[in-house]
Amino acid sequence: MYSIDPDPVFRNTDRNLSSFIEIDHMxxxxxxxxxxxxxxxxxxxxxxxxxxxxxxxxxxxxxxxxxxxxxxxxxxxxxxxxxxxxxxxxxxxxxxxxxxxxxxxxxxxxxxxxxxxxxxxxxxxxxxxxxxxxxxxxxxxxxxxxxxxxxxxxxxxxxxxxxxxxxxxxxxxxxxxxxxxxLSKYDAISSRFKRRQLEGTEFLKSGIATRNRQFNAMIQQIEQVAIRSVAPILITGPTGAGKSQLASRIYELKKMRGSIQGELVAVNCATLRGDSAMSALFGHKKGAFTGAQNARKGLLNKADQGLLFLDEIGELGLDEQAMLLHAIEEKTFYPVGADGPVSSDFQLIAGTNRDLQQQVAEGRFREDLLARINLWSYELPGLRHRREDIEPNLDYELQQAESQMGYKVSFNKTARQRFLDFATSPEALWSGNFRDLNACIQRMSILSDGGRINEALVQQECERLLTWWKPAEVNDSLPALEEILEPEQLADMDLFDQQQLRHVVAVCRDSQNISQAGRKLFNRSRLKKSSANDSHRLRQYLAKFDLKFERVQ
CATH class of the missing domain: 3.40.50.10770 (Hypothetical protein VC1899 like domain (Restriction endonuclease-like))
Structure with a gap:
């Protein structure tokens, strides 16, 4: 059947494939x-x-x-x-x-x-x-x-x-x-990708082994979105919940994975007021207005090819919101006094502790801008809603204290348990969220002898925190108005108005947002209205004293 030539070179003896060929009848x-x-x-x-x-x-x-x-x-x-x-x-x-x-x-x-x-x-x-x-x-x-x-x-x-x-x-x-x-080679590839995803998730959490299931699931999705998407991300949550830190970690993760090349530009919009807001965000030409002696690039220009983090975006005025929307969609904007547009291709993360939907209803926030930045929206819970995560965050804060102070800081066993019992109890309000936790660890670390935190220091710190949080309890001592009002304002106020305002401030501080505070304060009269607008009524009341809910909180 076949033509056969002589003298073939015979089999290689160096390769061993016996692991595949078993001794059986197959x-x-x-x-x-x-x-x-x-x-x-x-x-x-x-x-x-x-x-x-x-x-x-x-x-x-x-x-x-x-x-x-x-x-x-x-x-x-x-x-x-x-x-x-x-x-x-x-x-x-x-x-x-x-x-x-x-x-x-x-x-x-x-x-x-x-x-x-x-x-x-x-x-x-x-x-x-x-x-x-x-x-x-x-x-x-x-x-x-x-x-x-x-x-x-x-x-x-x-x-x-x-x-x-x-x-x-x-x-x-x-x-x-x-x-x-x-076999295992295919599983190893799958494990490698899973391991890399876990590394990204842990990176966003600063290596903190958090235990809250909902929080961990949210961070895992944020990791996927951060790498795969360039669309805006909206991060909501109370002050001190970690919005700024998360935005910074998202930027660093994007940078590591090569999905972003420029720098991180972060600004708290609450610091942008009046005419300077436009100039700070979008820049201006020389001579555009009185005092504009030099041209200014602006934050959006600086964020080109990078990431722009606008914290407290709800504080922006409507004009700034309109220009921001155009910049997000068209990648161009007009600096103040400029005849031509400037290009900037940036990725946006927005943060807020406000109810933007409520602000839209009140005409204080543009609905089209909210729709544009709300594709990926995540709410960071406050520390009081993540009590199971206090212990791993405690370890993280201790590590941070060690790096700042240059020596090891730790609790003795009894002191640590005493602090955790207090920190996870209902009496621990954590109204400042992670800022409160960071501050109390810093205080105990500085006051500790030889970097060892004992029961006496823990007891002292717990009492300090309880005293600090008491103003948020309506039925206990009320907040001092000196914290939020100028001396001239207090001098002209009736005692009746002072006491009433102190109660209102206490309720505001014990609420997550203005809507919740309004429902508490107008809990009877709102039932008699066909369409109660509690937040608007509260905002009007505070405006009588030139106050805003965010300042009061």
């Missing part, structure tokens, strides 16, 4: 495409001096193959016969089966995949009786990709076999490598 079958270039190397007896991938498989001492299923195009029938004959020369016990298929264009992915799929769907696989090796070295790159996909989808219940030329005495027989898609 047959080993190799399936592969004829290599029209590499399998055709050499003429006459000289072909035995060249490495040929298909023939080389059968020169491996520890790989015994019972059958070869060799697929070839109709145009390569003669070459297929010759290669089959050479296989039986070096491995007489191997049965060779030739399969003629028609590949109209071996570089057409759809055509090659369909042809090979049709072959494997009609092939009588017997995985309980035979084990299969799928040779992927030969054929076009398109064919190799198709083999991989068919094997990965389990159309071919095989282990991938890759061959390569050897060196020295093994040059002709070459080497074989097994790639099992069903």
């Amino acid at each position: 047959k080993t079958v190799v399936i592969g495409l004829l290599g029209t270039v590499l399998d055709a190397r050499g003429k006459g007896v000289k072909r035995w001096n060249k490495w040929r991938p298909t023939v080389g498989i059968f020169m491996q001492e520890d790989l015994l193959v019972d059958r070869l299923e060799l697929i070839h195009d109709a145009r390569d029938h003669r070459l297929a016969n010759n290669v089959g004959a050479d296989v039986q020369t070096v491995s007489p016990d191997t049965e060779v089966q030739l399969h003629e298929l028609r590949f109209e264009n071996p570089w057409d992915f759809e055509q090659v995949y369909s042809t090979l799929l049709d072959f494997v769907e009609h092939y009588p696989f017997k995985p309980d009786q035979e084990r299969y090796l799928l040779h992927i070295t030969t054929g076009t790159h398109v064919a190799q990709i198709c083999w991989f996909l068919l094997c990965e989808a389990n159309y071919v219940p095989a282990v991938l076999l890759q061959t390569s030329p050897g060196r020295g005495d093994n040059g002709v027989s070459g080497q074989c490598h097994l790639i099992d898609l069903d």
Whole structure:
């Protein structure tokens, strides 16, 4: 049947494939495409001096193959016969089966995949009786990709076999490598991606092993959004919940992953007032207004190719909001006094402790801007709503204190438990959230002897915090108005107004937002109204004293 030339070079003894071939009664079958270039190397007896991938498989001492299923195009029938004959020369016990298929264009992915799929769907696989090796070295790159996909989808219940030329005495027989898609290598790749995602999530949490399920799920999604999306992110939550720190970590994560090149530009919008707000955000030309002696770039320009964090975005005026919306959508804006636009391609993170929906209803925030920045919205809970996370954050704050002070700081065992019992109890209000926690750890660290925090220091700090938080309790001592009003204002106020305002301030400080405070204060009269607007009524009351809810809180 085959023409056989003498003196073949026999099997390679360096490769050990016995881990694949077990001692049992199962047959080993190799399936592969004829290599029209590499399998055709050499003429006459000289072909035995060249490495040929298909023939080389059968020169491996520890790989015994019972059958070869060799697929070839109709145009390569003669070459297929010759290669089959050479296989039986070096491995007489191997049965060779030739399969003629028609590949109209071996570089057409759809055509090659369909042809090979049709072959494997009609092939009588017997995985309980035979084990299969799928040779992927030969054929076009398109064919190799198709083999991989068919094997990965389990159309071919095989282990991938890759061959390569050897060196020295093994040059002709070459080497074989097994790639099992069903084993640990595939899991290792998956684990690597999962590990990298966990690293990103831990990075956003500053390495703090938080225990709150909802918070951890939120941070995990933020990690995905930060890497995959350039759309604005809105972070809400009470003052001190960590909005600024999270924005900074998102920027650093984006920078590490290469999704951002510029710098982080952060600004608290509550500090931008009047005409200076426009100039600070968008810049101005020289001479644009009185006092504009030099041109100014502005924060949006500075954030080009970087990230702009606008904390307390609800404090922006309506004009600034309109220009910001245009800058987000068009990537251009007009500096004050400029005739032409300036380009800036920045990513935006907005933070607020306000109810922006309520502000939209009151006409204080643009609905179209809220819709634009609200694609990804996340609310950071206050510390009192994450009491299970106080302990890991305590350890983090201790580490920060150590790095600042230059020596180790720690609790003794009893003191630590005493502090945690207090910190997780209902009497611990944590009205300043993580700022309160950071401040109390700093105080105890500084006052500790030799960096050791004892029970006496803990007791002293707990009493200090309770005294600080008392003004938020309506039925206890009320806040002093000196904290929020000028002396001239107090001098003109009736005692009645002072006492009433102190009660209102106490309720505001014990509420998460102005809507909640309004519902508490107008809890009876609101029931008599068809459409109660509690926050508006409270805002009007505070305005009588030139106060805003945010300042009161």
